Amino acid sequence: MTGMVTSRKGISLSRTWNDKETRSVIIQIVAICLILGFFAYIIRNAYINLEAIGKGFSYNFLWQPSSYDINQHFIEYTSRSSHFRAMMVGILNTLLVAVCGIALATLLGFILGVLRLSRNWLTNKLAYVYIEYVRNVPVLLHILLVYGVIVHSLPVPKQAISLNEGAFLTNRGFFMPAPVFETLFWIVPMLILAGIGFMMWFRKHARRVQDETGHHYPVFWIGLGVMAGIPIVAYFILGAPITWDIPELKGFNFKGGMVIRPEFIALWLALSCYTAAFIGEIVRAGIVAVDYGQTEAASALGLKRNRVLNLVVIPQALRIIVPPLTSQYLNLTKNSSLAIAIGYMDILATIGGISLNQTGREMECMIIVLLLYLALSLMISAVMNWYNNRIKLVER
Amino acid sequence: MQQETYKPGEHPDLPPPSNTIGPMAWIRENLLSSPTNIVMTALSAWFLYEIIPPTLEWVFLDAAFTGENRDECRAKAAGACWAFISERFNLFTYGFYPHESRWRVDLSFLLLLIALVAVLWDRAPFRKQGLYFACAYPFIAGWLLLGGYGLEPVETDKFGGFMLTLVVGVTGIAFSLPIGILLALGRQSDLLAIRLFSVGFIEFIRGVPLITLLFVASTMLNYFLPRGTTFDLLLRVLIMVTLFSSAYMAEVIRGGLQAIPKGQYEAADAMGLKYWTSMRLIVLPQVLKISIPGIVNTFIGLYKDTTLVIIIGLLDPLGIGRSSLADTKWTGLSNEVYLFVAIFFFISCFGMARYSLYLERKLETEHKR
Numbered sequence: 001m002t003g004m005v006t007s008r009k010g011i012s013l014s015r016t017w018n019d020k021e022t023r024s025v026i027i028q029i030v031a032i033c034l035i036l037g038f039f040a041y042i043i044r045n046a047y048i049n050l051e052a053i054g055k056g057f058s059y060n061f062l063w064q065p066s067s068y069d070i071n072q073h074f075i076e077y078t079s080r081s082s083h084f085r086a087m088m089v090g091i092l093n094t095l096l097v098a099v100c101g102i103a104l105a106t107l108l109g110f111i112l113g114v115l116r117l118s119r120n121w122l123t124n125k126l127a128y129v130y131i132e133y134v135r136n137v138p139v140l141l142h143i144l145l146v147y148g149v150i151v152h153s154l155p156v157p158k159q160a161i162s163l164n165e166g167a168f169l170t171n172r173g174f175f176m177p178a179p180v181f182e183t184l185f186w187i188v189p190m191l192i193l194a195g196i197g198f199m200m201w202f203r204k205h206a207r208r209v210q211d212e213t214g215h216h217y218p219v220f221w222i223g224l225g226v227m228a229g230i231p232i233v234a235y236f237i238l239g240a241p242i243t244w245d246i247p248e249l250k251g252f253n254f255k256g257g258m259v260i261r262p263e264f265i266a267l268w269l270a271l272s273c274y275t276a277a278f279i280g281e282i283v284r285a286g287i288v289a290v291d292y293g294q295t296e297a298a299s300a301l302g303l304k305r306n307r308v309l310n311l312v313v314i315p316q317a318l319r320i321i322v323p324p325l326t327s328q329y330l331n332l333t334k335n336s337s338l339a340i341a342i343g344y345m346d347i348l349a350t351i352g353g354i355s356l357n358q359t360g361r362e363m364e365c366m367i368i369v370l371l372l373y374l375a376l377s378l379m380i381s382a383v384m385n386w387y388n389n390r391i392k393l394v395e396r
Numbered sequence: 397m398q399q400e401t402y403k404p405g406e407h408p409d410l411p412p413p414s415n416t417i418g419p420m421a422w423i424r425e426n427l428l429s430s431p432t433n434i435v436m437t438a439l440s441a442w443f444l445y446e447i448i449p450p451t452l453e454w455v456f457l458d459a460a461f462t463g464e465n466r467d468e469c470r471a472k473a474a475g476a477c478w479a480f481i482s483e484r485f486n487l488f489t490y491g492f493y494p495h496e497s498r499w500r501v502d503l504s505f506l507l508l509l510i511a512l513v514a515v516l517w518d519r520a521p522f523r524k525q526g527l528y529f530a531c532a533y534p535f536i537a538g539w540l541l542l543g544g545y546g547l548e549p550v551e552t553d554k555f556g557g558f559m560l561t562l563v564v565g566v567t568g569i570a571f572s573l574p575i576g577i578l579l580a581l582g583r584q585s586d587l588l589a590i591r592l593f594s595v596g597f598i599e600f601i602r603g604v605p606l607i608t609l610l611f612v613a614s615t616m617l618n619y620f621l622p623r624g625t626t627f628d629l630l631l632r633v634l635i636m637v638t639l640f641s642s643a644y645m646a647e648v649i650r651g652g653l654q655a656i657p658k659g660q661y662e663a664a665d666a667m668g669l670k671y672w673t674s675m676r677l678i679v680l681p682q683v684l685k686i687s688i689p690g691i692v693n694t695f696i697g698l699y700k701d702t703t704l705v706i707i708i709g710l711l712d713p714l715g716i717g718r719s720s721l722a723d724t725k726w727t728g729l730s731n732e733v734y735l736f737v738a739i740f741f742f743i744s745c746f747g748m749a750r751y752s753l754y755l756e757r758k759l760e761t762e763h764k765r
Contacts, residue, residue: 028589035593042620049619120433121426122440136745137738138700141714145738148730334605341707352611362615370604370612377603 046363061359062087068354070345072261083355090350091372097267097346098333098376104272105332106325109279116284127280134277140338142274147266147342154262157253166246168254174265177244178258185241188231195227202226263344267336275332279325286321287313318391326384330377337373347372455735465725480726481736487720488713488736491556497548501559504537508566516751534570537563552630556711558740563630564702564712568637569695575638576645576694581675583646584653594646601643607704609636614708633705641698648690652683685759692752696745703741713737 016022050056062084069079073089074096115127134142151171155161160168166177199222206217235241247257290313298312299305339346340353352369356362415421427437458475460468461482469477481488490498511533514526541563543549555563582594601609613632621627656679664674684691706715717733720726 024587028587031587031589031593035589045622046619049623052623118436119426119429120436120440122444123436126440126443132746132749133742136696136700136742136749138703138714138741140703140706141734141738141741144714144718145731145734148734152728152730330602337605337607338704338707340607348605348608348611352608356615363619366608366612366616369608373605373608374600374603 050363055360057363059364061355061361061364064359066355067358070350072264072345083351083359086355087347087351087368090345090347093344094333094336094339094346094376097264097271097336097339097344100268101271101275101332101336102329104268105275105279105328108272108276109328110283112276112280113283113287116280117287131277131280134274135281139270139274139335140341142270143267143338143342146270147262150262150266157249160249160254166244166257168247170254171262172253172259173262174260175247175254176258176260177246178256180243180245182241182243184238187238188235188241191231191234192227195230198226199223261344263339263342266342267339267344271332271335274335275328278328278331282321282324282328283317286317289320290316315391319393322384322388322391326381326388329380329384333376333380334373466727466729476732476735477726477729478732480720480729480732484716484720487716488557490559491711491716492554493556493559494548494550494554497543497550500540500543500547504540505559505562507533507536507540508562534567537566552628555630557713557716560705560710560712561699561702564634564637564705565699567634568641568698568702571638572642572645572694572698573691575642577649577680579642579646580649580653583650598643598646601640602647606637606640606701607707609640610704610708612636629708630710633708633710637698637701640701641694644694644697645691648687648694649683651690652687653679655686656682688752688756688759692748696748699745699748700741713740
């Protein structure tokens, strides 16, 4: 017995390796050394290379004038503004197309999902063909195609298609009247906000009352009345305090009013239609995954068909739908960087495109771009995780 | 009238009522069963009527298939001008690959077909040899396309068209699966350093768009290499595309790893299998089987993403099409180009999706309820 113990004391390579604890420590140390060594190597290379061409690493260029124009900007911007301001414009443009895209893609996606479940053979197959076509063709191709159709097939401003009073469809974009708010107008948005606040409280209240007494309020109709009805009435009582600035044809283009640029329309429509196809399949799968027994049980309790959907099927389907939906939202946001192919000025096209080429600061610009996209992705993930936690099944 | 009598339970089945069989019943059941249903059918039919005849007319009936330039096409017919595509067909297929060496591209397409048959069809003749061949295929094709060792060398900036799509797609597919498996195992590993590295890598790659990674590859990768060395743009793109899709692959595989019951891992441990053996023999076969839909979706995504290379100046079919449109002879024919490229991608991606469905059904071993 003692002999065995002493023989264990000797240090042998194979024994050290066969010990699980020691082995894991050795592997980790080697891995850390390799990773750190790799980073040290590339950072050293970058340092030497930058030194050799005399560039250094600095973000001072951000405050120099950018000297390029951006046609769609929500904050004041001219070609004399700084690169930093150009970047802010780019961020806002990315956010705009991402938010609009997510909204439209969700709407279209839910419609497609429901159509895919339709008992009508023709509708069902139409939705299927749409989904399969869109999913199997690259999104960049969709963007270029929609952009090509807008630019080549729509008329020039002189022969604009007039949709309504003051709204024109041309290959330079969609022109429409811009609202000009008069002094008393601020009351209307305040009423809408107050309505939303009231509804958030009222929904909780209605749920509590229903849990306690079984009495059911028509929450949707009351909500519509409070949030939309009261502001509309107020708007007319105040004497419709909005005037419209109508675009007019001057020379070769329209002046005044509001314009939605063809780049934005193309990117927005293409991204939404593309992502909607994926969302449609997710919605379909989610609804199918709810056991049919649930529907039957709810009907047996005497719930009407729309109540069955709203109270039983959809809450359960949402739990399955939300996680993959999140990754579709992330994909849409990341795909919005393809804007650069049609000249929509988003993050990548401003700071990672023209600014990069003008200043030659590849490293600094690309680091900003990567960090911005990472931040955006994390934000969307955080919001969707919060939502997912709210709706998920509370288990013991 | 003689009534036949039967003992209880011996009466032969009566035919179904005539209003529940046949095409009319099918139409009534599937298209006209309720007022909503009738409205839906009418709307769909109206939609089809609006879409299909004009499309058919544009694509086939009113299209010009021959012609020297755009104006000649337009003079012949108001629809599509396919003469453009047929004139540029070689450019779309081979890019700027030298004429006298194009047989090498053809040969590698042919070999790809053989390798695919061996991989995808489990009753193919000589399947075992075929699988060995498929493993060697990326290297054989690399030699054929790049040249050297007895063949005329060809620079990668001559690569283009469908050939470029296949090069990027096949390389990405071949290498992203093994790297993805390693990353997924790393993410589940007990070793903290390995786990942190895998998580960091996967989340970073998944947090940024592919196009920014391609920008990194094309603009700033040179800074990270020793001074004076530079390497091929296509190779950088291949590396980035592979790393990008391996991060997504890793998440798909991780889903599979988490779906395997813990008992399987414990049983493998109890058998005394070492980590890699138990992974290879017990865990991964099950994981890969249940992850097939996700894996194929990642492949399809990668394949479609190969079009992004046009933004950093490589000429895949879309890029060839766009640069051909700049030719004054053929200006303004973007719809034809995009439709042509779309059909190519649709066929490849839809094919992959259908194959994955077939594979799923074939490998289904659980009892259906």
